[in-house]
Amino acid sequence: MILATSAPGKDVVTGQRQLRLPTPIRRAFRLTPGTRLLVVACPEPGMVAVYPAASLDAILLAHHRGELS
Template sequence: MADVVVAPVVPPVVLAGRGNSGGRSDRGLRRRPLPLADLPSPRVGTLVYGVAALDASGRIADSGVVRALGWVPGTRLHIHEGAGLVVLRADRQGVFTVTGQGHLRLPAAVRQWCGLAAGDRVLLAACPAEGLLVVHPPAAVDAMVVPVHAAVLGGGRP
């Protein structure tokens, strides 16, 4: 059997305004723009987020969040629990301080009230304008996220 070579068939490129239309209008060659997905509105908040693991001594290390708050080692803090969250605020009369390494140490009583144990990962939400940090334990994150996932995924717990 002899080798048969078939020449490729390549249609000519038609460029708008280049005279290749053979007298026809280029209007039929224009394409409508592709539809764009609806994007969420731009972020308007100024919160700074972080995720950190709690060590056996109750320390949290997230230098980005601490830096955003302007807290330095020795900054005095007021720490309290509220609705299952831990709230830290810079306070000249606070009895707790940022450690020499820039870590935050949660008191044992607060960890117990919130059900926090060594190794738990917590969501940190800092509000630099108010000098405030809210620590969200896993149970609090679940309470926020599970209903949203159920609504989006159309079912029960993920």
């Protein structure tokens, strides 16, 4: 998923270094507490890409099988 800021708001990274995602986003992507995510800052300001571990498994497996170009 790609997330972009729309306006200054609450901090989304907690003091415990955890990313706080809004409830509608968590529900849409079926994220539960404790789901491990890879968060990547995109070159365009105010954007991040978020990949759940299960998605990374599928992407890497397809890459190693030569299914991705």
